[in-house]
Amino acid sequence: MTADRPAQPSSVLELLASPGEGSAEATARSILSAAQAGLNSALDKLPGALWQAATDEVAAAAAGLLDINLADVLVDGWRQQHDLTEAARRTLAHPGSTELVKLATHQIALTQHPYVSVLVDGDPKVTVNFTLSLIFDISALQAKISSGKLAAVQSGQCDITATLAVEDDDVITKQAHLDLPGVVTLRQGMRLLPAKDYPAEQAKTLTR
Amino acid sequence: MTVTPLTAAVSGSTTLVFTYAPDSAQDLKGGEVTLTVPAGWTPPSTTPGAPGNVSASCPAGCVPGASGMTIMVTRLSLIPGQVLTITYAGATSPGVPGSYPFPASERSFPLGTLTALAQWPAVQVTCPDGAGSMRISPPMAAASGISALAFIYTAGSCGVQDGGQVTVTIPNDWPSPSATPGTAAYTSSSLFGPPALVGRTVTVTVTGSGLAPGQALTIRYASARAPAAARTDTFTFSERSSGVGTLTAIAPGTVSVTPPDGVGTMIVQPARVSAAQHAVLVFTYTAATAGLAPSGEVTLAVPHGWARPSRARGRAGYTSATPGVLSVHGRLITVTGVSLRPGRKLSIRYRAGTAPSRPQTWTFTASERTEGTAAPVALASSPAVTVTARSGPPWLVIFVAAGLAAAGGAAVAIAAVRAGRRRRGRPPPRVDAKPQPGPPGLMTVQNTGPDPTITVRIDPHPGAAVIVVERTNS
Numbered sequence: 001m002t003a004d005r006p007a008q009p010s011s012v013l014e015l016l017a018s019p020g021e022g023s024a025e026a027t028a029r030s031i032l033s034a035a036q037a038g039l040n041s042a043l044d045k046l047p048g049a050l051w052q053a054a055t056d057e058v059a060a061a062a063a064g065l066l067d068i069n070l071a072d073v074l075v076d077g078w079r080q081q082h083d084l085t086e087a088a089r090r091t092l093a094h095p096g097s098t099e100l101v102k103l104a105t106h107q108i109a110l111t112q113h114p115y116v117s118v119l120v121d122g123d124p125k126v127t128v129n130f131t132l133s134l135i136f137d138i139s140a141l142q143a144k145i146s147s148g149k150l151a152a153v154q155s156g157q158c159d160i161t162a163t164l165a166v167e168d169d170d171v172i173t174k175q176a177h178l179d180l181p182g183v184v185t186l187r188q189g190m191r192l193l194p195a196k197d198y199p200a201e202q203a204k205t206l207t208r
Numbered sequence: 209m210t211v212t213p214l215t216a217a218v219s220g221s222t223t224l225v226f227t228y229a230p231d232s233a234q235d236l237k238g239g240e241v242t243l244t245v246p247a248g249w250t251p252p253s254t255t256p257g258a259p260g261n262v263s264a265s266c267p268a269g270c271v272p273g274a275s276g277m278t279i280m281v282t283r284l285s286l287i288p289g290q291v292l293t294i295t296y297a298g299a300t301s302p303g304v305p306g307s308y309p310f311p312a313s314e315r316s317f318p319l320g321t322l323t324a325l326a327q328w329p330a331v332q333v334t335c336p337d338g339a340g341s342m343r344i345s346p347p348m349a350a351a352s353g354i355s356a357l358a359f360i361y362t363a364g365s366c367g368v369q370d371g372g373q374v375t376v377t378i379p380n381d382w383p384s385p386s387a388t389p390g391t392a393a394y395t396s397s398s399l400f401g402p403p404a405l406v407g408r409t410v411t412v413t414v415t416g417s418g419l420a421p422g423q424a425l426t427i428r429y430a431s432a433r434a435p436a437a438a439r440t441d442t443f444t445f446s447e448r449s450s451g452v453g454t455l456t457a458i459a460p461g462t463v464s465v466t467p468p469d470g471v472g473t474m475i476v477q478p479a480r481v482s483a484a485q486h487a488v489l490v491f492t493y494t495a496a497t498a499g500l501a502p503s504g505e506v507t508l509a510v511p512h513g514w515a516r517p518s519r520a521r522g523r524a525g526y527t528s529a530t531p532g533v534l535s536v537h538g539r540l541i542t543v544t545g546v547s548l549r550p551g552r553k554l555s556i557r558y559r560a561g562t563a564p565s566r567p568q569t570w571t572f573t574a575s576e577r578t579e580g581t582a583a584p585v586a587l588a589s590s591p592a593v594t595v596t597a598r599s600g601p602p603w604l605v606i607f608v609a610a611g612l613a614a615a616g617g618a619a620v621a622i623a624a625v626r627a628g629r630r631r632r633g634r635p636p637p638r639v640d641a642k643p644q645p646g647p648p649g650l651m652t653v654q655n656t657g658p659d660p661t662i663t664v665r666i667d668p669h670p671g672a673a674v675i676v677v678e679r680t681n682s
Contacts, residue, residue: 050639057641061537065643072503072580073651080354080431080653083661090665098666105657112649117642119538122512130646139657194350195497 008178012132013066015162016174028063029055031164031172038167042128046120054118058128061116065130070160071184074136077108078150079192084143088192092148099145100154108136131165141180148198149189156180209241209312211329215452216301218333218366221259226294226310226329228286236286238318243279243294243329244311248302252279259300265293301333305369305450308333335366335449338456342376342445348464349434351585352648356430357463359443368419371451376427377444378408381435385410390654392433398426433648436585439465472496474508474574476591483595484565491556491572491591493543500548503580506532508541508556509573509642513564516640517541524561529554538640567597584645 009015017027032039032055043054078084087099111133118126141156158178191198209228216222228241245252250260252274264272268285270292279294286292302308309330313322340363349355361374368374378385378393385395385405397403397412399419404411410427419425435441441463446455474493481487493506500506510517515525517536527536532554533545546554564570571592575584655661 050637053639054641057538057639061641061643064535064537064542065645069503069580077651077653080651083663087663094667096667100664100666102662102664104655104659104661106654107656108651108653110649110651113646115644115646117644119640119642120637122638122640128641137656 008183009176010070010183011066012068012070012134012162013063015070015160015176016066016164016172024063024067025060028066029059031066032059032062032166038165039128042167043118043126045126046118050120054126058116058118062128062130065114065116066132066164068132068134070134070178073110073134074108074138074158074180074184075150075190077110077136078143081106084145084150085192087145088148088150089197091146092193092197095147097146098151101143101145103138103141103143105137105139106141108134108138110134129167131163133161133163133165135161137161138180145192147189148193149191150184150186151189152186153180153184158183209243209325209327209329211310211331213331215332215334215450218301218305218335219303220301222299222301223295223297224299224331226296226312228292228294228312228314230286230288230290230316232288234288234316236284236314236316239284239286239314239316239320240280240282240318240322241284241292241294241314242281242312242322243296245277245279245296245299246302246308246310247277248304249277249308250299251277252296252299257298259298261295261297263295263297265295266290301331305333305335305366307331332450332452334453335364335369335372337448337453338446338458339364339366339449340368340374340447340458342374342458342461344443344461344463347462348466351434351438351465352436353434354651355432355434355463356428357432359427359429359445359461361425361427361445361447363419363421363423363425364449365421366449367421367423368414368447369450370415370418372414372418372449372453373447373455374412374414374425374427375446375455376410376429378410378429379441379443380408381439381441383432384408385429390652392431392650392652394430396428396430398424398428400425403427431652433650434463434465436648437465438585438588441465471585471587472500472506472576473589474506474587474591476572476593479592480594480596481560481563483563483567483597485563487560487563487593489558489560489572489593491558491574492553493556493574493576494553495548495550497550499550499552499578500546500554500576501579502545502547504546504576504578505542505544505580505584506546506554506556506576507543507574507584508558510539510541510558511570511572512539513566513570515561516638517558524559526559527556529556538642540642563593563595567595569594 013024013027016031043051046054083101087101091097091099114130116128117124137159139157142154143150144152144154158180160176163173209226211224211226230236252260252262254262254274262272262274262279264270264281267290270284271282273280307330309328312325312328314325315322340361342359342361345358359376383393386393387405395403395410400412400415442460444460445458447458448455472493472495474491476489476491491508516539517527518525519536527541529543531546532543535542569592571590574587574590577584
């Protein structure tokens with residue numbers, strides 16, 4: 001007997017969440033509860049009577065900050081991958097041509113430093129700093145490129161490691177394995193080059 | 209024998225002064241000192257005022273002369289401690305940079321044998337500093353985008369000699385250059401090995417045979433996150449043409465940081481409302497050339513003084529959006545999940561409740577990101593609402609009249625107001641949290657495995673073969 005494979009996370013928030021945490025704010029609150037020390041140090045300047053409200057507001061704000069689409073990060077990284085962008089340029093230069101790229105094992109790493117400003121009666125009082133690190137280890141990626149766009153992800157595996165820190169204290173690290181064809185969904189293809197490189201297409205339709 | 213100065217600009221006019229001092233145990237009596245001027249220099253001459261004029265100064269008399277490319281000073285008497293100076297004035301240096309030794313020889317007596325000095329004076333002919341030109345490719349970058357800039361230095365007509373340097377200084381709003389491959393802002397040079405990095409200055413030191421005239425040197429500054437705001441940034445450059453030169457500025461270059469994929473616009477209607485009156489504001493966003501992807505978003509910050517936005521129907525600040533998925537965090541309204549083609553619009557309807565009572569213009573800061581991984585970019589112009597003072601309402605006139613008619617009643621009214629204030633007490637502080645994306649994230653992409661990338665190209669021609677066009681090792 002085999003266990004059902006868990007659904008693949010589509011966002012950072014989903015990746016960091018534990019099963020059954022419900023709403024985005026509940027998830028963020030759960031994540032922040034593991035960072036009580038860091039959060040306490042950040043909220044230390046506030047009167048104790050305001051901590052509950054502040055914690056709720058910070059959780060709500062953090063939920064928004066962590067609602068980052070994983071596929072978008074992947075595609076953004078591939079836009080910096082030389083072999084893919086060169087294939088995109090070639091297929092753009094030769095309309096009708098298609099290139100199948102079996103990409104070398106590669107890693108995309110993203111670090112962000114979002115923060116939440118806590119305001120009391122409109123005055124900024126406290127800043128809660130976050131550090132989010134995402135590492136995508138991608139292997140066996142086969143991509144189909146045509147018309148300068150990523151037309152299909154035919155195969156590929158990705159191991160993601162996400163780490164969130166609050167006030168420089170690591171809060172949570174979660175890992176997930178993704179089957180890329182199921183994660184990156186493409187309708188009209190995603191452009192791999194700057195929009196200005198698709199002059200004819202711009203006039204016709206929006207394709208990202 | 210020594211010479212001053214030790215350097216001369218290429219093809220420049222210069223005067224060299226050679227100083228000869230005999231050894232401590234050496235007397236010259238009717239002796240001779242000769243110097244051979246290297247090819248490329250002005251032939252020496254004894255004609256006063258002529259280019260390459262030769263004169264000599266010696267304490268006990270001597271006779272300067274010139275023949276061909278040789279300077280000779282004869283009938284020379286010197287004792288230890290005395291010196292002979294030979295001035296070679298108004299000479300033009302060679303057009304080719306390099307070190308030019310002046311072979312020198314001496315004999316102490318008229319019938320002695322001219323013997324080469326152990327050490328000959330030499331003049332380093334150098335190219336002028338601050339020569340050549342630099343250009344930046346490409347001269348533009350998308351705001352918050354990852355850019356790879358190439359600084360292409362082209363040597364001037366004289367080239368750059370061994371020990372010369374070319375520098376690039378990165379402006380403060382770009383990431384500091386890195387020497388580590390694969391990291392952000394990794395900086396490398398096409399020639400002469402890795403550049404030296406000190407702070408924001410990248411220095412390439414020219415070695416060996418140097419750079420020939422017109423030869424190019426490329427300094428690459430890769431994986432650098434461009435600033436988030438549109439602007440024109442100036443990169444400064446300097447150059448010295450030899451190891452003895454001075455770093456001298458050359459014409460700077462600029463990089464135009466453009467809004468990524470175009471930034472949309474937003475207007476508000478009405479743009480004027482009366483103070484303390486009920487107001488409903490409709491903000492209309494129009495997508496620019498890049499449109500808006502479902503993973504992108506449009507944000508609008510409601511300024512303090514206005515009702516906090518809310519998703520609760522019926523409450524002051526109730527906000528809705530069409531099309532799109534609206535969320536509210538503190539005073540920040542975010543609309544996402546919308547696919548807009550260029551020129552298409554979305555609307556945010558904000559029921560403000562009662563407008564602020566203070567007349568002034570309020571700016572609702574708007575930003576967008578065309579897709580989820582792009583950094584938010586402030587719109588070039590955020591919508592603003594002007595709250596105007598309103599004239600006194602009729603009820604105020606009635607109230608004043610009534611007050612004048614019954615002064616005692618007014619006192620009672622004031623007391624009632626005070627009592628009311630005591631009953632209500634001070635409202636609890638309002639706590640909001642405003643999410644901020646922070647500085648642009650740092651993204652790196654690198655190959656990590658031994659497997660190569662294989663690219664197969666399929667041509668559109670019927671019956672065409674499948675051809676492996678590229679196989680690159682990681």
